Amino acid sequence: MTFELTKEYLDQIQSAIDTGDDATLRTEMEELYPADISGILDELAPESAHYLLSLLDKTVGAEILANLDQTERTNLLKLFTSAEIAPFINQMDSDDAVDVLNQQPIQVREEVIGLLEDREQARFILDLLHYEDGVAGSLMQKELIRINVNLTVNACIEEIRQQAEDVENVYAVYVVDDVGKLLGLVSLKKIVLARKNVKIADIYDDDVVFVETYRPVAEVAEVMQKYDLDAIPVVNVQQRLLGRITIDDVVDVITEQAEEDIQVISGLSGEVEEDDSVWQRSKVQLPWLVAGAVGSLMAATVINGFQSELGKIAALAAFIPIIGSTGGNVGIQTSSLILQTLADTSGLSVSLGKRLLKTLLVALINGLVVGLIAGAYTFIIAEPRLFFVVATSLLAVVMLASFMGTVTPLLLSRIGINPAVASGPFITTANDLIGIGVYFLIAQWLLAEV
Amino acid sequence: MTFELTKEYLDQIQSAIDTGDDATLRTEMEELYPADISGILDELAPESAHYLLSLLDKTVGAEILANLDQTERTNLLKLFTSAEIAPFINQMDSDDAVDVLNQQPIQVREEVIGLLEDREQARFILDLLHYEDGVAGSLMQKELIRINVNLTVNACIEEIRQQAEDVENVYAVYVVDDVGKLLGLVSLKKIVLARKNVKIADIYDDDVVFVETYRPVAEVAEVMQKYDLDAIPVVNVQQRLLGRITIDDVVDVITEQAEEDIQVISGLSGEVEEDDSVWQRSKVQLPWLVAGAVGSLMAATVINGFQSELGKIAALAAFIPIIGSTGGNVGIQTSSLILQTLADTSGLSVSLGKRLLKTLLVALINGLVVGLIAGAYTFIIAEPRLFFVVATSLLAVVMLASFMGTVTPLLLSRIGINPAVASGPFITTANDLIGIGVYFLIAQWLLAEV
Incomplete structure (x- = not known):
């Protein structure tokens, strides 16, 4: 049921690329999940990967790029102009967009941000770029549903509808006061079950676990694991809601930390894979x-x-x-x-x-x-x-x-x-x-x- | 903002237990999350932990027990009669209930299952008990929302309402045919936004990643990580929907696997902690x-x-x-x-x-x-x-x-x-x-x- 990459399949894709058989490539790729296409790009030469990626829908391409191995992605994006990169960045979650841009030369980064059609996305990225690696801010995404405590469930559903395309996994709606201070949350399940004219103030849960932007990533992982959270809101020192961190990013952090520990214990002085040179x-x-x-x-x-x-x-x-x-x-x-x-x-x-x-x-x-x-x-x-x-x-x-x-x-x-x-x-x-x-x-x- | 356990606080709780000051204990515990109370029980002698746990609401107690360190829990439950254990098991997610029962002597296990008020829970547990450790079935919980493909969104919301108490995190509703075969899913977000008389058949997503009960746990973790899933449905060989695995359990598996690897590399021939004897x-x-x-x-x-x-x-x-x-x-x-x-x-x-x-x-x-x-x-x-x-x-x-x-x-x-x-x-x-x-x-x- 899940896709397994074989040498034969890879050869078939490679020859379709070589002969410019775009129809076959499009049909084949449509049947795969973005994560599977990332696996294919990892195995292709950068030029072939560039060709294949350019054929795809930008939303799918954005997810693929976000999933790619870091070294692979850097090599691949060297072949892209800033104008070619921008449409992908436009479609990414803001945290992934920042990850990708942070690995680009400053000039490319500035150009891409300038070329983004979605100006809200550009603002999100500029907000996130200044967090140093290893703190909660660097893992956070700006995409979330926020709702003023004085509104009704109906207004909340309207807000979800407007944000639906941007916010992939909703989990919960965050409740804020008039100055944007985080007060609590309402689970999506509660919203499904609530009557539409009920006020958020009457149903929200003020028992919310959050983290500040400056907290170390390891601490975020521990808190999310301890309290079994799918997402955690991130606030500034005034407790104003700035973004959220989702569990998939934390899973990646935990895996990387474990790999790094084993690497250090094994006496390897840096990240390396068996198939490196x-x-x-x-x-x-x-x-x-x-x-x-x-x-x-x-x-x-x-x-x-x-x-x-x-x-x-x-x-x-x-x-x-x-x-x-x-x-x-x-x-x-x-x-x-x-x-x-x-x-x-x-x-x-x-x-x-x-x-x-x-x-x-x-x-x-x-x-x-x-x-x-x-x-x-x-x-x-x-x-x-x-x-x-x-x-x-x-x-x-x-x-x-x-x-x-x-x-x-x-x-x-x-x-x-x-x-x-x-x-x-x-x-x-x-x-x-x-x-x-x-x-x-x-x-x-x-x-x-x- | 998150709770930090201090020696002083622990002494205060211990002396309230010693003097039988139930009012103080109840007030103090109400302010804490179950995961924090688990941390306190880990530090108390089994007799004191027994006293404290017996004072608490059964739903809270169930979550605490599920969170406890395994050795700690086994020692603690030795002090409980089967009749005392049953109400907690009643309130647990079925996967946690099975984890706890699997560590009990067979006689206690059978007695507790016989004493469960919630007979659906008893059936769930009996279903799950026979999966061996390390396969998808052993991580799966029976609690999920399933809906027949021929019903409407309205019926779906009604189903969620009925299951609301049992299914903690919904994420998505699983769509099945008349014989219970998994066809796809509808995200909770889509349900919030859909018109109420729309048929599930018209909106569900048939592009669903699932696993069979016999798949190794490591494979489940890899699939969920690769496709960034919050939950994955588990099916039998006929692709009938049996349960689901949620991401929090997979995070635990990943962490344990990493710990085990480091332990093996370090030449420790079993699980041990610094504060063991x-x-x-x-x-x-x-x-x-x-x-x-x-x-x-x-x-x-x-x-x-x-x-x-x-x-x-x-x-x-x-x-x-x-x-x-x-x-x-x-x-x-x-x-x-x-x-x-x-x-x-x-x-x-x-x-x-x-x-x-x-x-x-x-x-x-x-x-x-x-x-x-x-x-x-x-x-x-x-x-x-x-x-x-x-x-x-x-x-x-x-x-x-x-x-x-x-x-x-x-x-x-x-x-x-x-x-x-x-x-x-x-x-x-x-x-x-x-x-x-x-x-x-x-x-x-x-x-x-x-």
């Missing part, structure tokens, strides 16, 4: 690999400093991997737990002391278990003399990595860096380095009499 | 730590096998960390890219051969860069004789880890295991082990004449 992929992978290498070379220097110990007991080298990987693994586990707590702000905040105490108790158990397993291996299979060195070092490393895994993300989050970094290769390597230092120091100390 | 946390952390330790001890055995090489050149030990951590880091980066591609099924699928070729080209560049950096360190600072050993081994390890990072998640996904595991500590340790083996083999070979 070899150079792009390398560029995104190398920074953390090099940082990790530098950390490991510092560990190499530490190890070289203990050459005389290694000379006496060569088996010491055998435990370098378990020390390093256990430290790294514990660090990731602990910081991941903290990340989760940081993301969920609904509970009471716990003091750092209490947190650390609990984490260190967990570390004590885990350290003892892992230490004893490795100790047993050491005693039975490898080198009995190293039993205490290996077991004690592992315990120390687990405790230390747990401490670092707790403190680092909290610290990063405090200074405004994405705390997911604390689960990444850099911190893992740092734990590795510290672990090896601890191991050799303990070895030196415990084997001093050897 | 020390034993619970340890239980979730230990399995992968032990698996990692066992892997590292195998590496130790490998290293011990090369004692004679280590005896000749002690500096060989110094590069164990960089070999291990670089292999691990590259593996995480590569598998994370594949994970991303696996999650996004909208594009064309790429052949394994093409994928590997590209990945290995990236690995060649990255391996040369990291290899030369480490080689330079080796040559200048550590042990010139090891230049070739270190540089070649690193190149080999990066290539090998890239290969493993590409193939492992694809393989895991093919056999139905969450491919995120491929970024976890276990695979990282496996890479570590292989890397060290390669390193010492190369060392043995290149230094054979030494």
Whole structure:
């Protein structure tokens, strides 16, 4: 029932484009949803995509453009003149229009806004352009139904009729006073059921959850999720109604945030996809690999400093991997737990002391278990003399990595860096380095009499 | 504007519970949204939460229970008799009711269903109970407005009026034929604007996206996200309308999936929160730590096998960390890219051969860069004789880890295991082990004449 893009279908579209068979293209595209056509454009070369898009109805084209992958869209729009872009922008929701224009060179942006036939849309866009990325204002759209509290349900339906084309999903009508201050809302269901001459003042719900334009996007997502909202009104500091944020935009934010977290944890220093070019992929992978290498070379220097110990007991080298990987693994586990707590702000905040105490108790158990397993291996299979060195070092490393895994993300989050970094290769390597230092120091100390 | 839970407020509520000050509790709770009260119950002991919940209106209580954290809810409901649970279940959306009942012992479940006053609700629940977790049917609610295609808008409004209390968010009215087959939908906006005697047949939209009950939840989430839907109708194989899935449930699914992925990548073998007990946390952390330790001890055995090489050149030990951590880091980066591609099924699928070729080209560049950096360190600072050993081994390890990072998640996904595991500590340790083996083999070979 949903469309699935195949190589054959794509070839068929491509050859219709190559031969200029506009009739076939129009018929084929009419059968698809805009989101499916976006998927096709993603796979076409920009020139072909330009050709196909120009054939389509502007309303459909606007939705397609809004749905396109960002890089794809930027490449595609380079082939369009400002006069070609304007009719699409005219038909977009104001939030999508601003997203698209924000990725254009300033000159194109100004030209397009000047060329818009719908002057209300131009005003909407100018209103929205100045919000910085990451705040509620940047997600908001101006399209909504607002109604003065003193009017009747009938007037409200008239307002919906007039706005019907602009406001795609209505959900609710927002109720304002004479100066535009948000008072509450009436659900569309209530409007369907109400008698037509009833006053809005008598039926509206003043229990409305709203956000200010400057609130961080993550907070908006959390509030909408917590209260199960389909749309949330956005107000200024005087609580005047400025726009609304719909759930589909918030779903996108949540998905992007999750992708970004995984990317940071995986040590990718920027957005990248598997099918990007070899150079792009390398560029995104190398920074953390090099940082990790530098950390490991510092560990190499530490190890070289203990050459005389290694000379006496060569088996010491055998435990370098378990020390390093256990430290790294514990660090990731602990910081991941903290990340989760940081993301969920609904509970009471716990003091750092209490947190650390609990984490260190967990570390004590885990350290003892892992230490004893490795100790047993050491005693039975490898080198009995190293039993205490290996077991004690592992315990120390687990405790230390747990401490670092707790403190680092909290610290990063405090200074405004994405705390997911604390689960990444850099911190893992740092734990590795510290672990090896601890191991050799303990070895030196415990084997001093050897 | 949104409620924030403080220690002081919680103490105040707790003392009102302790002194049995019901009036205060009722007044306080009336000012809050159900989701906020859920947050309070999460922090209270089950006995206190039981007391507070029993004071509240059943409709509010039902929403609160549906919002509660799962573990919290199970602990809380242990204190309730079946007769106490039933009135809450009566008021819940059918999907939430099933979620709650599914966590109860079978006896309680059966008793509660028998005690439900609303027999339609009981029928809904029995319909939904048999869907297994993870398919569309398990997310669906039975509450929706359905209308026969031969009726008028007026009849439709009457239907909405009758169902108004049961169906919280209407969004759209689903249009069916005489045997209940889904034909299309009419948006609530269209109903507000339509003349009352118009036939549904003349205004409904037959371009409706739906899912079958057996579709995986991830697919539902993707479809709803792609087509920006607020609700999606669920049908059986004969395309008869059975229920609908609303966007708020899908948002929860997306969030949980992201949390689960991060948890798996972090090497946590189950759901756990920072404030769970020390034993619970340890239980979730230990399995992968032990698996990692066992892997590292195998590496130790490998290293011990090369004692004679280590005896000749002690500096060989110094590069164990960089070999291990670089292999691990590259593996995480590569598998994370594949994970991303696996999650996004909208594009064309790429052949394994093409994928590997590209990945290995990236690995060649990255391996040369990291290899030369480490080689330079080796040559200048550590042990010139090891230049070739270190540089070649690193190149080999990066290539090998890239290969493993590409193939492992694809393989895991093919056999139905969450491919995120491929970024976890276990695979990282496996890479570590292989890397060290390669390193010492190369060392043995290149230094054979030494």
